[in-house]
Amino acid sequence: xxxxxxxxxxxxxxxxxxxxxxxxxxxxxxxxxxxxxxxxxxxxxxxxxxxxxxxxxxxxxxxxxxxxxxxxxxxxxxxxxxxxxxxxxxxxxxxxxxxxxxxxxxxxxxxxxxxxxxxxxxxxxxxxxxxxxxxxxxxxxxxxxxxxxxxxxxxxxxxxxxxxxxxxxxxxxxxxxxxxxxxxxxxxxxxxxxxxxxxxxxxxxxxxxxxxxx
Amino acid sequence: xxxxxxxxxxxxxxxxxxxxxxxxxxxxxxxxxxxxxxxxxxxxxxxxxxxxxxxxxxxxxxxxxxxxxxxxxxxxxxxxxxxxxxxxxxxxxxxxxxxxxxxxxxxxxxxxxxxxxxxxxxxxxxxxxxxxxxxxxxxxxxxxxxxxxxxxxxxxxxxxxxxxxxxxxxxxxxxxxxxxxx
Numbered sequence: 508x509x510x511x512x513x514x515x516x517x518x519x520x521x522x523x524x525x526x527x528x529x530x531x532x533x534x535x536x537x538x539x540x541x542x543x544x545x546x547x548x549x550x551x552x553x554x555x556x557x558x559x560x561x562x563x564x565x566x567x568x569x570x571x572x573x574x575x576x577x578x579x580x581x582x583x584x585x586x587x588x589x590x591x592x593x594x595x596x597x598x599x600x601x602x603x604x605x606x607x608x609x610x611x612x613x614x615x616x617x618x619x620x621x622x623x624x625x626x627x628x629x630x631x632x633x634x635x636x637x638x639x640x641x642x643x644x645x646x647x648x649x650x651x652x653x654x655x656x657x658x659x660x661x662x663x664x665x666x667x668x669x670x671x672x673x674x675x676x677x678x679x680x681x682x683x684x685x686x687x688x689x690x691x692x693x694x695x696x697x698x699x700x701x702x703x704x705x706x707x708x709x710x711x712x713x714x715x716x717x718x719x720x721x
Numbered sequence: 722x723x724x725x726x727x728x729x730x731x732x733x734x735x736x737x738x739x740x741x742x743x744x745x746x747x748x749x750x751x752x753x754x755x756x757x758x759x760x761x762x763x764x765x766x767x768x769x770x771x772x773x774x775x776x777x778x779x780x781x782x783x784x785x786x787x788x789x790x791x792x793x794x795x796x797x798x799x800x801x802x803x804x805x806x807x808x809x810x811x812x813x814x815x816x817x818x819x820x821x822x823x824x825x826x827x828x829x830x831x832x833x834x835x836x837x838x839x840x841x842x843x844x845x846x847x848x849x850x851x852x853x854x855x856x857x858x859x860x861x862x863x864x865x866x867x868x869x870x871x872x873x874x875x876x877x878x879x880x881x882x883x884x885x886x887x888x889x890x891x892x893x894x895x896x897x898x899x900x901x902x903x
Contacts, residue, residue, distance in 0.1 A: 522751030529758030536765035553864040556871055557777040570860060673776060678861035682802070682854040685863060689781060698783060701776040702864060714837060714874035 548577055548614070548634060550677045555704035556715065562670060566656060567703070568649070569614070570676035574684045575639025578652055579614040582671065585659050586610055593655040599623060616640060619648055642687040649691035657695050668697075675703040777864070782881065790881075796847025798839045800832065800866060801885070802858035803893045805902045808832050808866075812839070815888065824892055826900070829865060836873045850880035855893055 548569050567579040580586045587610050594601045597619050601609065605626045616637035617625055625632060641648050660668045672692075676685060692700060709716045794813040801809040810832070811823040827835065840848060850870065854863050863882075870880045 522755055526751045526755045526758060529755050529762065532762050533758055533765070536762060552774060553861040553868075555775065555777045555864060555868040557775045557868075559776045559778070561774050561776045674779075676860035676864075678859060680860040681856065682858045682860060682863055683856050685860050686854070693781060693783075698781045700779050700781075702779055703774050704777050704864065704868075706775040707868075710833075710872060713833065713872045714840075715872050718874055 550675055551679075552675060552703050552705050553678050554707040555702075556707055556709045557704060558706060559701075561673065561701075561703060565671045565673045567673045567675050568688055570674070570680040570684055570688070571639070572677040572679040574681055575616065575637070576642045576649060576684065576688065577614050577616040577637070577639055578649075588659045589655050592659055593619070593651060596655060596658075597651055601626070615652075619651065642684060642691070644687060644690070647687055647691055649688055650694050653691050653695040653697065657697070666699075669699040670701065672697060672700040673703050674700060777868070779867075780877070792849045792851070793847045796843045797849045797851060798836075799851040799853065799889075800836075801889055801893060802852070802854045802862040802866060803902070804855065804857040804897055806859075806862060807897070807900075807902055809893060809896065810835060815892075820892065824896070826896055829862075829869070832866075833869055833873060836869060836875070840873060840875060845876070845879075848875070848879050850875060852880060852882045853885040853889060854882070855885060855890065 548571055550569055550571060564582045567581060569577040569579065571577070580589055587606070590606055590609055593599070594606060599619060599622060601623060605623070608626050609622070612631060614634075616634070616639050617632075618638065618641050621638075640652065657668070674685070674688060692698070709719065797814070798810060798812050803809055806829060807826060808829060809824060809826045811825065813823075815823060836850070839850075852863075852866055867880075
């Protein structure tokens with residue numbers, strides 16, 4: 508019987524395939540991170556120890572550092588309803604075509620009386636140039652917006668709406684703007700809302716940290 | 722590198738005077754490159770998940786003048802937020818002749834200890850933190866002080882945001898001027 512010859516094989520493995528996979532994944536993650544919603548309104552949110560995730564569908568009120576307020580209607584199913592509701596209740600005289608054009612805008616940052624003229628423009632006004640929704644105590648249009656929103660969501664689950672309302676404020680935004688927003692909420696019987704913050708770990712040694720450990 | 726010179730075994734005997742150029746393998750060791758690739762992947766995976774924004778719950782009371790909550794002087798601590806991330810506080814009620822002793826100024830770093838000390842030295846039923854924000858304080862301050870309440874495990878309902886009185890506004894203004902805070 509002839510001896511069976513076992514051929515000597517090199518122990519080194521071809522790394523090319525593995526390298527390919529690694530860089531494919533790398534490219535994917537780099538692209539995926541950059542595809543996060545492009546922030547038109549740059550806002551540095553404060554941090555809190557809260558760990559609740561921000562819901563996907565939400566009505567976001569953004570406060571920029573120069574005290575302007577913007578409204579973003581994130582619930583696409585109700586967006587058209589809210590816009591047409593405020594159109595009729597505030598007498599904006601918008602046609603159906605103008606309403607649908609308005610619905611395509613990402614966020615609202617104009618006083619109500621300027622909306623019709625802004626829709627006539629071919630290119631929308633740049634985000635930094637928008638004056639924001641007026642929130643002064645004399646002319647708080649956020650109240651009108653909140654009223655339309657509550658009207659559209661009326662009959663539904665109130666707590667669900669409360670979970671959708673988010674206030675996203677800049678660190679440097681002054682308190683009175685925030686207070687005006689809260690006033691608008693109160694006037695429309697919304698007593699619970701949420702604030703978008705940066706997650707932060709609970710400081711070691713604090714009361715909350717100690718009670719969580721038990 | 723491990724794979725570089727595999728083709729040229731050392732034991733080849735060449736004839737005298739024959740100069741043969743060494744045949745070098747074109748293969749490069751890819752292991753470090755793979756290492757680097759995966760390192761970057763791990764980095765990106767971690768950074769994407771960690772920078773998630775969170776939502777903080779806010780509960781506002783109903784404006785009901787008929788149901789005013791009375792707070793015991795002994796259990797009340799008023800926290801005032803001013804310009805330039807300054808925090809002012811006093812216990813109980815302001816008394817005209819003892820203003821300078823009552824009204825103290827501090828920072829966000831030190832307020833936690835004061836809050837906890839007050840909490841531990843007061844029966845829980847009497848405990849009440851009253852938060853008042855000045856018109857020059859920022860949104861960050863308002864959120865940070867509420868976060869401090871959560872961090873110090875003050876039960877909900879034992880702290881509330883209230884509008885500032887003119888006396889307090891004046892006191893803050895005077896203190897700010899005295900301390901040179903712009």
